[in-house]
Amino acid sequence: MTDRSSCLVMKLSRYVTLGPEDRARLAKIEKTERNYATHTDVYRLADRNTELFVVKEGWAFSYVDMPNGRRQIVQLHHPGDIIGLRDVALNCRSTTLSTAEPVTLCPFPKSALDLILRESPRLSALLLSIALREQVTFIDLLRAMGRMSAEERIGYLFLDLIARLRITNPSMTDTFRLPLTQSQIADYLGLTNVYVSKTLLQMEQKGYLQRGDGKVRLLREEALIELTDFTNHYDDLDTSWFPDK
Amino acid sequence: MTDRSSCLVMKLSRYVTLGPEDRARLAKIEKTERNYATHTDVYRLADRNTELFVVKEGWAFSYVDMPNGRRQIVQLHHPGDIIGLRDVALNCRSTTLSTAEPVTLCPFPKSALDLILRESPRLSALLLSIALREQVTFIDLLRAMGRMSAEERIGYLFLDLIARLRITNPSMTDTFRLPLTQSQIADYLGLTNVYVSKTLLQMEQKGYLQRGDGKVRLLREEALIELTDFTNHYDDLDTSWFPDK
DNA sequence: CGGTTGATTGACCGTTATCAAGCATCGTGG
DNA sequence: CCACGATGCTTGATAACGGTCAATCAACCG
Structure with a gap:
């Protein structure tokens, strides 16, 4: 193979x-x-x-x-x-x-x-790192669900998605495909589909984003980062401690 | 040493x-x-x-x-x-x-x-297992924060605590020491200290628990398990796949 | 064309937050 | 040993955020 x-x-x-x-x-x-x-x-x-x-x-x-x-x-x-x-x-x-x-x-x-x-000690370390990085993602989500408003949670979700998609596609701009229903977004963020719909509309009216054609465009990413106190955790993986082989 | x-x-x-x-x-x-x-x-x-x-x-x-x-x-x-x-x-x-x-x-x-x-491949596997088990704990907490009422969340917390304490102290009964302030409980469960206080009182009045002297006693553990759909994840660790040494 | 799924909208309601005051407990220093 | 401040818990009044329910509409697909 x-x-x-x-x-x-x-x-x-x-x-x-x-x-x-x-x-x-x-x-x-x-x-x-x-x-x-x-x-x-x-x-x-x-x-x-x-x-x-x-x-x-x-x-x-x-x-x-x-x-x-x-x-x-x-x-x-x-x-x-x-x-x-x-x-x-x-x-x-x-x-x-x-x-x-x-x-x-x-x-x-x-x-x-x-x-x-x-x-392979090196691969073992990598698997452990992946598991630990997933923990950080859970913590970010916990923070969102425990202490953020609906608008902040949705903002956090979009920032996190775009940060994650940029890892594999660094050329990505401010627009990304979002193949999730509003019910799924709600189930992820601890909200309801109805309130996700209403909040998305509000965010669109406030100029945070545009929607259409299964895609989302973030218009004021900096403002969203400020709003949600967002930190991108995807770019500080420390591999220096990995065994050589 | x-x-x-x-x-x-x-x-x-x-x-x-x-x-x-x-x-x-x-x-x-x-x-x-x-x-x-x-x-x-x-x-x-x-x-x-x-x-x-x-x-x-x-x-x-x-x-x-x-x-x-x-x-x-x-x-x-x-x-x-x-x-x-x-x-x-x-x-x-x-x-x-x-x-x-x-x-x-x-x-x-x-x-x-x-x-x-x-x-030590065996210790590596164990560290990985510990990290992965912590993930399960995060998931339980996410479920509580996203989809449970205040009463259910507190019930979940106490069930989880007692299950965890029983690992190291199998003789433990229905009472445990709780050295957390209500503000800390609130910060863990995504609530406020005020509402934790009120909800604890309600749960006491409903006969779910007793408080006093920094301790909590669960009176109707089965009912709480039913209420929160609780699953104890602390007792099904699979070590069969561990390397021998 | 009809049925299903998903998004939207509005009316209404309930859970939980917020604010504020009062009270108990406890450790500390005068 | 008492007074004081700090911390934590309780309680009540009020308000807001988000949930629930229901109807409508659009899109899609068989």
Whole structure:
């Protein structure tokens, strides 16, 4: 299997330079790819978990349910992201994985991690870093949900999305595609679809953004950063402590 | 330095059996211990980070600030917990660490992780597991903040605390010490101190709990579990995939 | 063309925040 | 040993933010 077809190598080599052994180890892991339609559950909470995924195409998200239909989306997954790392430590899935649009995933077995940890300290450090960086994202979201108004939360979401998309696409301007329904945005930010709709309209009227054609354009990014006290956590990964190999 | 004085060995050997080499590696890491008074900041957000801590005594917590005085507590740290693992991946602290009561911490240098990852796949797996389990805790908190009422949130907090305390003290009954102010509870759950006070009173009147003397007693734990749809995530750690050494 | 999904809008309501005052507790210093 | 200030908890009045419910509309797709 060539590098071209290995999502995992592409993903990880974005962060660190990988030696030929590591590349070979990773390329061996992936088998096939699978396609999922919009709004499909890939796995469900409490399922037994035997595999992880790398997102090749499309947006997905992880969520948890409450009785009487309440739902909390806890993670948005973009192309290049690793899904399911969290559940490696558990016997069962801690969240349900669903798709926001047509999605292509590259699965690989949980047992592959064993191999990585045993044979590559450098990749082990990288996996740990990825898990820890995800923690920072959770903390940002917690801060938004606990202490921000609806408008601030939506502003935070958009700033975070655009910061994240700029990692893989540095040429991106102030406009990005948003393949989420307002109900999904609400479930992510702890609001309701109705109030998301109303707040988006207000923000548009205030000149913070423009919408249309499934896209969002941030007109006053600096003002939004000020409003939400936003810090971009995606650009200060410290790899200096990584083992050499 | 004997095992008795190594917080880290005690902490980690609770999860996996450690070989003598691993024990020696860990014991070497710790230097001294430090004491902090109640309501002291140990380190602050954006500080450069060079060390981690193990909690030897007392409760601490990590928080982030917002402009105009809003604060979100994101993690509660109990004796035995490792603090600061998250920031290993970053150049700077992502949260501020503060104490809820007099606290004793055992610091050890960040550079020690390098050694662990290079030399012990088994400890690497354990560190990764700890980071991933913390993710599950963040998800539980997100669910509470996004989709629960004030009463449910407080119920969730107490259930989570008692489940966590039972790990290290299986003989614990329905009563636990709670060295947090109501303002701190509010900052953790995304509420205000005033409303925490009112909600606690209501819950007491409904017979869910009793308070007094800095302690809480849960009278109808089953009812609270039902109310909050609580799942104890502290007892299904999967270590089967760990490397042998 | 009809059915489904998602966005919008308006009326109304409830949970929780805000503000302010009062009270208990506790540690400290005179 | 008492007085004082600081801290934390309680309580009440008021207000706002966001939820709920329901109707309408647009877009899409089979």
